[in-house]
Amino acid sequence: MNIGIFTDTYYPQVSGVATSIKTLKEQLESRGHNVYIFTTTDPKVDTRQYERNIFRFKSIPFISFTDRRIAVRGLFRAYQVAKELNLDIVHTQTEFSMGWIGKFVAKNLKVPCLHTYHTMYEDYLHYVAKGRLLKPYHVKQMSRSFCYHMTGIVAPSERVLTTLTGYGIKAPISIIPTGVNIAKFQKDPAADNWREKYGIAEKTPLLLTVSRLAYEKNINNLIAVMPKIIEKIPNVRLLVVGDGPAKEELIEQVDVMQLQDRVIFTGEVDNEDVPYFYQMADLFVSTSVSESQGLTYIEALASGLQVVATHSPYTDQLLDDSTIGSTFYNEDELVDVVCGYLTNKDEFNNNEKLKAKLYDISADHFGKRILRLYKECQTIYTKENQTSHSGETS
Numbered sequence: 001m002n003i004g005i006f007t008d009t010y011y012p013q014v015s016g017v018a019t020s021i022k023t024l025k026e027q028l029e030s031r032g033h034n035v036y037i038f039t040t041t042d043p044k045v046d047t048r049q050y051e052r053n054i055f056r057f058k059s060i061p062f063i064s065f066t067d068r069r070i071a072v073r074g075l076f077r078a079y080q081v082a083k084e085l086n087l088d089i090v091h092t093q094t095e096f097s098m099g100w101i102g103k104f105v106a107k108n109l110k111v112p113c114l115h116t117y118h119t120m121y122e123d124y125l126h127y128v129a130k131g132r133l134l135k136p137y138h139v140k141q142m143s144r145s146f147c148y149h150m151t152g153i154v155a156p157s158e159r160v161l162t163t164l165t166g167y168g169i170k171a172p173i174s175i176i177p178t179g180v181n182i183a184k185f186q187k188d189p190a191a192d193n194w195r196e197k198y199g200i201a202e203k204t205p206l207l208l209t210v211s212r213l214a215y216e217k218n219i220n221n222l223i224a225v226m227p228k229i230i231e232k233i234p235n236v237r238l239l240v241v242g243d244g245p246a247k248e249e250l251i252e253q254v255d256v257m258q259l260q261d262r263v264i265f266t267g268e269v270d271n272e273d274v275p276y277f278y279q280m281a282d283l284f285v286s287t288s289v290s291e292s293q294g295l296t297y298i299e300a301l302a303s304g305l306q307v308v309a310t311h312s313p314y315t316d317q318l319l320d321d322s323t324i325g326s327t328f329y330n331e332d333e334l335v336d337v338v339c340g341y342l343t344n345k346d347e348f349n350n351n352e353k354l355k356a357k358l359y360d361i362s363a364d365h366f367g368k369r370i371l372r373l374y375k376e377c378q379t380i381y382t383k384e385n386q387t388s389h390s391g392e393t394s
Helices: 016-030 075-085 096-109 136-147 158-166 190-196 219-232 247-256 271-280 295-302 311-318 331-343 351-360 363-393
Strands: 004-006 032-038 054-057 059-062 064-069 091-092 114-115 151-157 173-175 206-210 236-240 263-267 284-286 308-309 323-326
Touching: 004 016, 004 075, 016 032, 016 295, 016 331, 016 351, 016 363, 032 064, 032 075, 032 096, 054 114, 064 096, 075 096, 075 271, 091 096, 091 151, 091 295, 091 363, 096 114, 096 136, 136 206, 151 158, 151 363, 158 173, 158 311, 206 219, 206 271, 219 236, 219 247, 219 331, 236 271, 247 263, 271 295, 284 295, 295 311, 295 351, 308 311, 308 331, 311 323, 323 331
Parallel strands: 004 032, 004 091, 032 054, 091 114, 114 151, 151 173, 206 236, 206 284, 236 263, 284 308, 308 323
Antiparallel strands: 059 064
16 A cells, blocks of 8 residues: 655654654554655755655645644655555544645545644644634634545544544544654663763652643642652652643743752653663653643653553543553642652552553554544445445446
8 A cells, every 4th residue: 555644843843743643654654655755854864865655745834833834845845745646545633734635645646645633733733823813712613624525533632533423424434543662762771871971870769741841731749748758758859751832931930949850850851762761760750731642651651661641531541540641630639649659669560450451551552543534534435435426327
């Protein structure tokens, strides 16, 4: 099968969407399919550099969200390339520029078009004119317009399904969470050296959060409870991995609270090094309220860490057993749950339950489910077109 993936976000950009697409590409190719990425140009990629099966289209930074990009041209070039590649299916991963180009290509090639709805835009409206310009109603209209005439839609979680259903989207929706490459996150002895790199002793209890440092991630709430955690576990440390617009304010918060020796900021790290950060930690903690699928949560689970995350339908379903992780409703619960895991770590070890969970979140399982959906959509598309053609001739 020749598969075209259309996305505004791809490597070397660092995001959950880019990671999800890379995982999907690897899984499809490992099963003998040809995958072609149609995406935006990126300042970090030399235009003279050859990238196998990747086609980049001229782009500019997105308004108020400058580390993301939108294509400004390429509609007909994309169609010509896709026609030469003889695409069997188009899978869009954005509701913006490359997504609309993907819909145009699919319509003109007369092939099925699927879409993965990654982002809960209502959580990000503050990035555009500080929330004064766009409202939830506009997100609903934009989403309905883009998802119209899709053969199928992938929702990474129940939360996304509920949101799209609430928008009145009629296309068939399948819940398929992105998986992770389990082997990539297994314990590596080299991870011990990374503790030394950041001046963290081997036995020091270490909390970890991996995230884009954005305001909706609420990392300030995690930093705010650190004194309470320190009261119960005096030598605990927090490692914050990532970069983003909230970084300076978070550093200032740490300075004001005089937690400089307790909270460590790594800045942006190479994607290939991310597993080491999970492996050097004792517990993964997130205070975010904006996750549609939480790839960092499942990366942490794949690394053998328990996960503590804000209560939501998605996290309650993912962390459905205390040996896997727990959710919290308020600050006091967060402190109690974190301290409980750090002080009674052996009580929460259950290899059988973790093994079952790891299969559910594995890239292999993800790849199988996506391929099954592709075949279902091809069948649906063929039947719908046969019906429309027979109606035209009768």
